[in-house]
Amino acid sequence: MKIRLADTRGFCAGVDRAIEIVKKVLEMNGAPVYVKHEVVHNKTVVNELKSLGAIFVEEIEDVPDGEIVIYSAHGVSKVVESDSKEKSLDVFDATCPLVSKVHAEVNTYAKLGYDCLLVGHLNHPEVEGTMGQFDTSYGGTITLIETLDDVNKLKFADGKNLAFVTQTTLSVDDTLEITNLLVTKFPDITGPKKDDICYATQNRQDAVKQLALESDLVLVIGSINSSNSNRLREIAERSGVDSYLIDSSDDLQDSWLKGKENIGVTSGASAPEHLVRELINSLEKDYGYSLQGSNEITDEGIAFRLPKGLR
Numbered sequence: 001m002k003i004r005l006a007d008t009r010g011f012c013a014g015v016d017r018a019i020e021i022v023k024k025v026l027e028m029n030g031a032p033v034y035v036k037h038e039v040v041h042n043k044t045v046v047n048e049l050k051s052l053g054a055i056f057v058e059e060i061e062d063v064p065d066g067e068i069v070i071y072s073a074h075g076v077s078k079v080v081e082s083d084s085k086e087k088s089l090d091v092f093d094a095t096c097p098l099v100s101k102v103h104a105e106v107n108t109y110a111k112l113g114y115d116c117l118l119v120g121h122l123n124h125p126e127v128e129g130t131m132g133q134f135d136t137s138y139g140g141t142i143t144l145i146e147t148l149d150d151v152n153k154l155k156f157a158d159g160k161n162l163a164f165v166t167q168t169t170l171s172v173d174d175t176l177e178i179t180n181l182l183v184t185k186f187p188d189i190t191g192p193k194k195d196d197i198c199y200a201t202q203n204r205q206d207a208v209k210q211l212a213l214e215s216d217l218v219l220v221i222g223s224i225n226s227s228n229s230n231r232l233r234e235i236a237e238r239s240g241v242d243s244y245l246i247d248s249s250d251d252l253q254d255s256w257l258k259g260k261e262n263i264g265v266t267s268g269a270s271a272p273e274h275l276v277r278e279l280i281n282s283l284e285k286d287y288g289y290s291l292q293g294s295n296e297i298t299d300e301g302i303a304f305r306l307p308k309g310l311r
Helices: 013-029 043-052 078-086 097-111 125-131 148-152 172-185 199-213 227-238 273-287
Strands: 002-005 033-036 054-057 068-071 090-093 115-119 142-145 162-166 217-221 242-246 262-267 290-292
Touching (some): 013 033, 013 043, 013 068, 043 054, 097 125, 097 162, 115 125, 115 172, 125 142, 148 172, 162 172, 199 217, 199 262, 217 227, 217 273, 227 242, 273 290
Parallel strands (some): 002 262, 002 290, 033 054, 033 068, 068 090, 115 162, 217 242, 217 262
């Protein structure tokens, strides 16, 4: 009865930066501090920041004029930026730099008058922010692509003035299928010079694929609204292994463990490591499993600087 840990798991550099921004702003200015959307998609992190004085809002209109607002790691639209100026808000931008990279790509395509395709998930805040960065006044359009069927339905004459970008937290394999079909259908389409899917998403997906080979059950710690955490669960499941997404050890169900000798554990890019430790403790003390191998986390060698004024 063994537990194996993915060696690449948990907080990525963008999440670390976003949480640090909220904490620093609270420390410098005191409570309350308003945050546009959940700064990262994790219930435990959000509740901790609420306890420190962060107030999470979905609409900028819910922030009183002249107050401090922090944009979440998922990024925001140009309308949100404009509304913030109109309300004289003091803005701190916690947008992940890798999301900002996609925003820059979208802005470039817009100014060229290109039609742009965004591969992503409807209603995800990163997608809403990225689509909202595209300025249609230059004559181009932006279209969301979720499936291969969406690609087949596209009616553009050719790919000479057509470009694509992707949400940063997608399944690498699923996205490759879609982008390959785009290139096949529109050979002249323009894409990013470097993959938009972030390093942390790819590394965690690679790690869970290996973990699934060694396990007959995979537990992914992450919140239900976390895109990258959901992709980890799906990847393990597609490998033929039972897999569940849980916020914490409190969500563990006895029935999942029946007949399972090898349990793999990983966590999404917005899940704190102490939740992993608590799950391991529960599996060891309450169910008799034992941790095998190292519990260390691989250093991915990436760090992002805080915005000016917080360094």
